[in-house]
Amino acid sequence: xxxxxxxxxxxxxxxxxxxxxxxxxxxxxxxxxxxxxxxxxxxxxxxxxxxxxxxxxxxxxxxxxxxxxxxxxxxxxxxxxxxxxxxxxxxxxxxxxxxxxxxxxxxxxxxxxxxxxxxxxxxxxxxxxxxxxxxxxxxxxxxxxxxxxxxxxxxxxxxxxxxxxxxxxxxxxxxxxxxxxxxxxxxxxxxxxxxxxxxxxxxxxxxxxxxxxxxxxxxxxxxxxxxxxxxxxxxx
Amino acid sequence: xxxxxxxxxxxxxxxxxxxxxxxxxxxxxxxxxxxxxxxxxxxxxxxxxxxxxxxxxxxxxxxxxxxxxxxxxxxxxxxxxxxxxxxxxxxxxxxxxxxxxxxxxxxxxxxxxxxxxxxxxxxxxxxxxxxxxxxxxxxxxxxxxxxxxxxxxxxxxxxxxxxxxxxxxxxxx
Numbered sequence: 001x002x003x004x005x006x007x008x009x010x011x012x013x014x015x016x017x018x019x020x021x022x023x024x025x026x027x028x029x030x031x032x033x034x035x036x037x038x039x040x041x042x043x044x045x046x047x048x049x050x051x052x053x054x055x056x057x058x059x060x061x062x063x064x065x066x067x068x069x070x071x072x073x074x075x076x077x078x079x080x081x082x083x084x085x086x087x088x089x090x091x092x093x094x095x096x097x098x099x100x101x102x103x104x105x106x107x108x109x110x111x112x113x114x115x116x117x118x119x120x121x122x123x124x125x126x127x128x129x130x131x132x133x134x135x136x137x138x139x140x141x142x143x144x145x146x147x148x149x150x151x152x153x154x155x156x157x158x159x160x161x162x163x164x165x166x167x168x169x170x171x172x173x174x175x176x177x178x179x180x181x182x183x184x185x186x187x188x189x190x191x192x193x194x195x196x197x198x199x200x201x202x203x204x205x206x207x208x209x210x211x212x213x214x215x216x217x218x219x220x221x222x223x224x225x226x227x228x229x230x231x232x233x234x235x236x
Numbered sequence: 237x238x239x240x241x242x243x244x245x246x247x248x249x250x251x252x253x254x255x256x257x258x259x260x261x262x263x264x265x266x267x268x269x270x271x272x273x274x275x276x277x278x279x280x281x282x283x284x285x286x287x288x289x290x291x292x293x294x295x296x297x298x299x300x301x302x303x304x305x306x307x308x309x310x311x312x313x314x315x316x317x318x319x320x321x322x323x324x325x326x327x328x329x330x331x332x333x334x335x336x337x338x339x340x341x342x343x344x345x346x347x348x349x350x351x352x353x354x355x356x357x358x359x360x361x362x363x364x365x366x367x368x369x370x371x372x373x374x375x376x377x378x379x380x381x382x383x384x385x386x387x388x389x390x391x392x393x394x395x396x397x398x399x400x401x402x403x404x405x406x407x408x409x
Contacts, residue, residue: 002407009349010351017342022267036279143290
């Protein structure tokens with residue numbers, strides 16, 4: 001009698017024979033077209049991204065840009081800096097460093113950090129790929145079903161820890177309106193780079209980022225669509 | 237380029253995906269092209285397979301393992317058959333098995349394995365993905381980009397065909 005175990009064993013053998021036959025049949029190497037190489041290199045670059053790393057230490061990475069929000073933050077006096085609870089950025093050449101001062105004691109900012117944020121609807125063609133959550137924030141990844149392009153939505157709490165670098169070379173930066181908030185939109189025409197929009201919550205408790213192969217206006221629309229709900233505890 | 241800072245960097249930075257892509261793209265092209273007989277169409281089928289791989293990388297333990305390669309072969313073969321079918325204007329025949337996939341001659345001792353290899357390619361791929369890889373019908377539908385109902389029908393037809401083939405070989409079903 002044919003059991004599931006027998007089927008599993010037989011299916012494994014069948015697979016082995018199939019692959020051996022294919023390997024023997026394979027003749028000359030095919031020279032792939034430039035268009036194919038370009039599409040696959042995009043997939044490879046995406047595959048080098050955090051989605052391959054499913055650990056908490058990776059999930060803590062949020063890329064932010066606040067350079068223009070505070071102007072040249074390096075010029076801030078210690079007193080001024082102390083008054084800036086929440087996220088802020090500093091410009092170093094072609095990189096912007098994003099840091100935060102613990103805002104958990106600021107009631108309005110703390111209230112913002114009690115919430116979970118999400119996109120209620122995704123751009124057509126994209127499907128959820130991965131969610132990674134830590135006590136410091138959350139990252140959602142979506143993949144385009146035919147191109148393999150990845151869309152990121154992430155946010156981080158201003159808890160006084162964690163920082164990020166943005167390299168902004170090759171980008172055009174502009175200040176944009178996101179509903180009643182303001183943010184920074186970084187756009188580029190360069191192959192292999194994503195457009196990015198970054199903004200903070202009203203009271204500085206959260207830093208948001210959206211990035212992907214979308215036009216600036218589309219990123220703004222997505223940013224405006226972000227919703228919140230009461231945060232559920234991260235299970236350990 | 238925008239750089240994502242990693243709090244801790246691991247030694248395993250090299251993309252497993254990239255390894256799989258470089259080592260298997262020619263084999264996959266060969267599988268697709270023997271069905272489609274068209275370089276560009278075959279490349280499209282190969283690209284699709286790698287997109288699906290990217291979606292399911294969390295299930296891939298070892299880049300070199302035959303299971304990984306077999307998974308890709310099943311996807312690209314199925315995709316090539318789909319594309320061929322569409323070109324032949326048979327869009328309503330989602331699970332028609334007229335298209336010949338990889339033909340294999342089996343001379344081993346496991347008669348059941350021989351029967352599996354005699355199945356039409358879609359049915360063979362569903363059986364292998366289900367029993368060898370442990371995918372559910374729903375997961376197979378996602379891998380092949382089709383509906384649960386279609387894969388369920390293919391699975392049922394596969395079981396029926398396999399039963400008939402086994403009975404011809406004298407295997408008690």
